[in-house]
Amino acid sequence: MPNILRIENVSKKINNNIILNEISFSIEIGEIFGLLGPNGSGKSTLMRIISGVLDATSGTVYLNDKDTRQSRKEAKTKIVMVPQEFAFFSELSVKENLDYFASQINAGQKRVNEVIDSLELRKFSATPAEYLSGGYKRMLNIAISLLQNPEIIFLDEPSVGLDPVIRRELWDRILEIRAKGITVCISTHYMEEATALCDKVCLIQGGKIFALDTPENLTKKFANEQVGVFTLKQLPDEKLVSKITQRIKGTEASIFGTSIVVKFPEKNLELTEAAKSAIESSGYEILKLRIKEADLEQAFINLTGKQLTEN
Amino acid sequence: MMRNLLAGIKKEILLVIRHKNAMLLVILFPLITIGAFGGLYSYTLNQTLSIAVFEDQATKAAQLEAPKNDFQYQINFVDELRKNKNINAIEVNSEEEAKQKVLQNDVDSALIIKRPDQKAPYEITVLVDTTDFVQSSVVWGTLSNQINTITNNISVTVIQKIYEKIVSQEYKTKQQLENIDTFLVEFEKTKQMTNELYGNLDYYDANLLRQSIIDQNTQLVALRNQLYNSRVGLYTQKSTLSYFKTSYTYMLNQYGLKGTDANGNSTAPQGIAETSELVSSQISSLNESTDFQITTYDSAIAKLDAAIEEMDKLDQYFTQYKKFLADAKKLQVNIERDVKESRAVLVELNETIQGIKQYTPQFLAKPTNLSYGEAIHLPNLASQFFPMVLALVSMFSALLLTAVSIISEKKQNVSSRLKSMPVHKSVLVLQKLVGISIILIAVLSILLFLGTTFFGIQVPGDPLHILFSLALTIFCFVSLGIVIGSLTNNESSAILAILVIVFPMIFLSGLLLPLELMPQGFQIFKIINPLATSATLMINTAIKGIPIIYSIKEIINLAAISFFSLIVGYLKYL
Numbered sequence: 001m002p003n004i005l006r007i008e009n010v011s012k013k014i015n016n017n018i019i020l021n022e023i024s025f026s027i028e029i030g031e032i033f034g035l036l037g038p039n040g041s042g043k044s045t046l047m048r049i050i051s052g053v054l055d056a057t058s059g060t061v062y063l064n065d066k067d068t069r070q071s072r073k074e075a076k077t078k079i080v081m082v083p084q085e086f087a088f089f090s091e092l093s094v095k096e097n098l099d100y101f102a103s104q105i106n107a108g109q110k111r112v113n114e115v116i117d118s119l120e121l122r123k124f125s126a127t128p129a130e131y132l133s134g135g136y137k138r139m140l141n142i143a144i145s146l147l148q149n150p151e152i153i154f155l156d157e158p159s160v161g162l163d164p165v166i167r168r169e170l171w172d173r174i175l176e177i178r179a180k181g182i183t184v185c186i187s188t189h190y191m192e193e194a195t196a197l198c199d200k201v202c203l204i205q206g207g208k209i210f211a212l213d214t215p216e217n218l219t220k221k222f223a224n225e226q227v228g229v230f231t232l233k234q235l236p237d238e239k240l241v242s243k244i245t246q247r248i249k250g251t252e253a254s255i256f257g258t259s260i261v262v263k264f265p266e267k268n269l270e271l272t273e274a275a276k277s278a279i280e281s282s283g284y285e286i287l288k289l290r291i292k293e294a295d296l297e298q299a300f301i302n303l304t305g306k307q308l309t310e311n
Numbered sequence: 312m313m314r315n316l317l318a319g320i321k322k323e324i325l326l327v328i329r330h331k332n333a334m335l336l337v338i339l340f341p342l343i344t345i346g347a348f349g350g351l352y353s354y355t356l357n358q359t360l361s362i363a364v365f366e367d368q369a370t371k372a373a374q375l376e377a378p379k380n381d382f383q384y385q386i387n388f389v390d391e392l393r394k395n396k397n398i399n400a401i402e403v404n405s406e407e408e409a410k411q412k413v414l415q416n417d418v419d420s421a422l423i424i425k426r427p428d429q430k431a432p433y434e435i436t437v438l439v440d441t442t443d444f445v446q447s448s449v450v451w452g453t454l455s456n457q458i459n460t461i462t463n464n465i466s467v468t469v470i471q472k473i474y475e476k477i478v479s480q481e482y483k484t485k486q487q488l489e490n491i492d493t494f495l496v497e498f499e500k501t502k503q504m505t506n507e508l509y510g511n512l513d514y515y516d517a518n519l520l521r522q523s524i525i526d527q528n529t530q531l532v533a534l535r536n537q538l539y540n541s542r543v544g545l546y547t548q549k550s551t552l553s554y555f556k557t558s559y560t561y562m563l564n565q566y567g568l569k570g571t572d573a574n575g576n577s578t579a580p581q582g583i584a585e586t587s588e589l590v591s592s593q594i595s596s597l598n599e600s601t602d603f604q605i606t607t608y609d610s611a612i613a614k615l616d617a618a619i620e621e622m623d624k625l626d627q628y629f630t631q632y633k634k635f636l637a638d639a640k641k642l643q644v645n646i647e648r649d650v651k652e653s654r655a656v657l658v659e660l661n662e663t664i665q666g667i668k669q670y671t672p673q674f675l676a677k678p679t680n681l682s683y684g685e686a687i688h689l690p691n692l693a694s695q696f697f698p699m700v701l702a703l704v705s706m707f708s709a710l711l712l713t714a715v716s717i718i719s720e721k722k723q724n725v726s727s728r729l730k731s732m733p734v735h736k737s738v739l740v741l742q743k744l745v746g747i748s749i750i751l752i753a754v755l756s757i758l759l760f761l762g763t764t765f766f767g768i769q770v771p772g773d774p775l776h777i778l779f780s781l782a783l784t785i786f787c788f789v790s791l792g793i794v795i796g797s798l799t800n801n802e803s804s805a806i807l808a809i810l811v812i813v814f815p816m817i818f819l820s821g822l823l824l825p826l827e828l829m830p831q832g833f834q835i836f837k838i839i840n841p842l843a844t845s846a847t848l849m850i851n852t853a854i855k856g857i858p859i860i861y862s863i864k865e866i867i868n869l870a871a872i873s874f875f876s877l878i879v880g881y882l883k884y885l
Binding site for chain 2: 053077081085090104105145
């Protein structure tokens with residue numbers, strides 16, 4: 001598929017702090033592109049630069065091979081950004097907000113109704129935005145951006161603060177948007193979100209791109225280990241940690257409350273059994289064992305040495 | 312464009328209506344302001360002023376004394392003050408007490424009245440609380456007016472009495488003039504007579520008369536001398552004759568010619584005796600004749616001497632009389648001059664009286680009758696200050712509402728969103744300007760309505776001109792609000808910025824202190840201070856009812872401030 005957006009060597013400095021450093025990538029038409037990185041990694045700044053809210057210190061953004069600085073109005077029409085924060089008038093109703101923003105971009109009532117229906121906001125159209133649930137506020141945030149019928153939509157941390165059910169709903173809406181031929185770019189620090197939605201993921205940390213590929217490939221390349229979480233009846237101690245790591249080479253173990261988390265160097269059930277044996281032989285009773293395979297987050301950690309989320 | 316604009320206006324109105332604080336700011340603040348202001352000032356002109364009055368003992372004593380003549384007057388100032396129903400005069404015991412009552416706001420003002428004696432004028436000091444500019448002005452105006460009234464009454468009373476005295480002299484003056492005129496007529500006759508007498512004296516020249524008398528006298532003396540000489544001749548002749556007789560007799564005797572008669576008496580010879588007898592007789596006769604003549608001559612001489620003496624006396628009298636007449640003539644001239652001068656004085660006095668009679672005592676006592684002609688009738692102080700209140704409310708509401716609205720949009724990330732959308736910044740600025748302006752114009756129009764309906768404020772101006780002034784004022788402050796909102800990122804910064812701008816604007820608006828009282832350099836704030844300019848514009852169009860074309864300077868000022876504010880606001884917006 002041809003590229004809709006191409007970023008070349010985009011850098012951003014604010015007060016001598018490098019926020020973005022020589023970022024380059026491209027997004028194909030119709031794909032869902034993920035920018036995955038922890039808070040403060042530069043995702044939002046990059047999105048703001050692409051959507052024209054911020055100017056880059058250096059580098060170029062091309063939309064359909066046109067420099068967006070040369071065709072700023074066209075870029076603003078075709079690229080929309082859904083900011084991480086809610087960006088609407090909380091005192092106005094859903095309909096009033098949509099009407100106001102629609103009037104600013106000369107979108108008609110038909111488009112307003114389409115957007116309301118597509119994001120299932122009809123039943124809340126008269127509700128003041130401040131009384132909407134977090135999920136519907138997020139929907140409204142997206143709905144406003146969709147009013148101008150963009151070619152590419154940037155969603156900055158769209159599922160922050162949402163419960164899993166609403167998050168799933170949001171993902172469905174995002175997939176529907178993509179289904180309508182709109183290219184989607186999501187910035188997120190949720191691994192599952194990137195894995196579930198994105199065709200391609202860009203791992204970004206400290207203003208630099210560490211990797212860019214499909215979630216599957218990234219996981220394969222950079223996260224082949226597995227983790228066993230043993231929930232014990234008694235509180236484990238450091239002796240147990242030492243016993244496990246000494247018995248199984250290349251293993252790391254750490255204590256979280258009554259659980260001991262053992263990170264194995266590869267996916268291998270024999271290693272799990274060995275760890276189980278070491279724990280039980282030390283007089284601990286295992287209440288529960290959960291095996292967790294490596295994922296995109298692990299790949300990120302492996303690549304950057306940092307966690308995606310503070311937890 | 313129009314759809315954008317209308318949507319923006321609708322949005323601003325909805326936000327204000329639904330935002331509690333905005334509603335407070337836009338509706339409640341102006342309402343409270345106008346309510347408080349209107350209530351405070353709408354009846355100020357009619358309120359009773361309480362005045363502490365202190366009269367020193369000498370003044371009281373002077374008043375207690377009965378007038379000694381018609382020109383002395385006796386005024387009790389407290390009673391006079393109480394004649395004004397708007398003044399509540401409270402007597403106090405000392406000057407200091409009066410002053411303290413003013414400072415403690417127990418009274419609105421104090422009067423210190425001093426009059427050392429009955430003939431001295433009243434010395435009145437009005438103590439006002441100068442920290443209360445408006446109240447002190449009202450007090451000053453009311454008291455000045457009342458004291459002027461009292462003073463005028465005194466003047467009229469005194470002048471009335473003087474007038475009566477002067478006018479009563481008119482008849483006497485006329486009588487005097489008539490008497491003088493009569494006298495002058497008579498005097499003219501006397502003068503003529505004196506002149507005639509004097510002229511006659513000149514005609515009958517005393518010297519000539521006397522010379523004539525002297526000449527006659529000389530002739531008489533000469534005649535008398537001749538008579539003396541003749542008498543001497545006669546005496547000589549008589550002696551000669553006696554000697555001849557003697558000699559002849561002797562001779563006759565000697566030569567015997569002398570006979571003796573029968574009786575023995577000697578007799579002259581014949582012939583001779585007869586001759587001798589004859590001679591003797593003739594000589595005797597001649598002697599007698601000579602003696603008679605001498606006696607006659609002596610008598611004549613004596614009479615002439617007496618005549619000469621009388622003539623000398625007459626000459627003396629004549630000379631004295633002439634001198635007397637000359638002196639009389641001089642005296643008459645002086646008398647005539649004095650009398651005429653007196654008459655002129657009387658004429659002048661009469662003319663003065665006639666002149667005075669043309670005027671009434673009231674005019675003479677109070678030739679000018681000062682009164683305030685109202686080019687515009689302002690029924691109360693609220694009307695005077697209402698434009699400034701409108702300007703103040705416009706300023707506060709527009710600055711706060713606009714700045715807070717922009718900051719609210721920033722905080723709600725609407726600004727960022729709009730910035731990323733294909734919307735021209737100028738359209739957003741225009742929406743903000745027009746939207747908030749329409750809200751405020753509506754609110755201030757309601758205020759204007761409330762002011763005129765409930766607080767008796769008169770707005771004689773053309774409604775369209777008033778609306779234009781109001782709109783321009785609001786545009787200007789909304790433009791400034793856009794600048795403040797664009798340059799600040801939160802409410803506290805905006806409010807701080809507003810305070811920094813607003814306080815100098817209020818201070819230099821003429822609301823607290825007339826700008827005319829400030830140094831010349833500060834007069835510039837009348838032009839560049841939008842609050843002062845908008846207040847002037849509102850006064851001109853709303854209260855004075857002057858067509859807006861005559862406020863072109865203010866319009867240009869406000870338009871220029873709006874323009875530059877919008878330029879800055881546009882550059883910094885979003």
